[in-house]
Amino acid sequence: MLSISGLDLFYGDAQALSDVSFHVPDGSITAIIGANGAGKTSLIRAIAGMEGLARGHIVFDGTDITGWDSHRICDLGLGQVAEGRQIFPTMSVKDNLELGAMLPRGRKLAAATLERVWETFPRLQERRQQLAGTLSGGEQQMLAIGRCLMGQPRLIMFDEPSLGLSPAMVHEVFAIIRRLHAEGLTIVLVEQNVAVSLKMADHACVLENGHVVMEGSGGELLGDDRVRAAYLGL
Numbered sequence: 001m002l003s004i005s006g007l008d009l010f011y012g013d014a015q016a017l018s019d020v021s022f023h024v025p026d027g028s029i030t031a032i033i034g035a036n037g038a039g040k041t042s043l044i045r046a047i048a049g050m051e052g053l054a055r056g057h058i059v060f061d062g063t064d065i066t067g068w069d070s071h072r073i074c075d076l077g078l079g080q081v082a083e084g085r086q087i088f089p090t091m092s093v094k095d096n097l098e099l100g101a102m103l104p105r106g107r108k109l110a111a112a113t114l115e116r117v118w119e120t121f122p123r124l125q126e127r128r129q130q131l132a133g134t135l136s137g138g139e140q141q142m143l144a145i146g147r148c149l150m151g152q153p154r155l156i157m158f159d160e161p162s163l164g165l166s167p168a169m170v171h172e173v174f175a176i177i178r179r180l181h182a183e184g185l186t187i188v189l190v191e192q193n194v195a196v197s198l199k200m201a202d203h204a205c206v207l208e209n210g211h212v213v214m215e216g217s218g219g220e221l222l223g224d225d226r227v228r229a230a231y232l233g234l
Contacts, residue, residue: 001024001025001061003057004020004022009043030204031197031218033221041159042210043190043207078157081148085141089131090131091131092132097147100148114150120176136169137169174200198221
């Protein structure tokens with residue numbers, strides 16, 4: 001579904017990604033793990049067309065999207081739920097969701113997709129006229145996911161979806177991700193909770209200082225002594 005090869009990304013003279021290569025199998029949950037500053041968010045932004053690359057190629061479902069504008073990438077079916085939610089706080093819940101359907105691929109099915117979002121997130125339907133900025137952190141994360149779904153994605157990249165949420169809400173968000181995967185979506189998961197993300201993942205890779213240093217199944221990495229020592233404190 002997604003193939004990354006030889007990515008180099010710089011911020012000024014500082015190199016954030018160096019020769020990053022990995023693949024995301026169609027229908028998988030692929031976890032990307034690493035310490036803070038390893039380059040995970042830079043990688044997500046690069047794939048989404050939000051950062052310019054110095055070198056490398058990004059291929060989504062057979063189409064080379066290297067250098068494409070982010071709106072074209074979204075309209076191809078590659079969605080993103082960004083770190084920090086990034087909703088529009090002074091707009092209503094419903095208006096936030098409708099913005100997600102502004103992409104050409106989302107417009108025709110907007111009404112049906114909105115019903116699907118209400119079914120998936122009943123609390124959002126209850127608060128549909130409420131200003132998004134007055135929602136709880138967990139509800140805002142639901143809204144960010146719902147807005148992404150409105151664009152009819154085939155692959156969703158989640159960047160730290162549990163960040164700042166209560167334990168109960170973290171459990172609910174992960175359950176939602178599993179449900180979306182069961183419904184046929186391919187998932188890329190960048191998540192601070194390494195144990196949970198690797199248990200969920202069919203495929204995973206480890207980023208260190210902008211390099212991919214390990215790649216394999218989630219189970220293989222979860223059982224690797226280096227991963228357990230570095231990220232699980234075991």
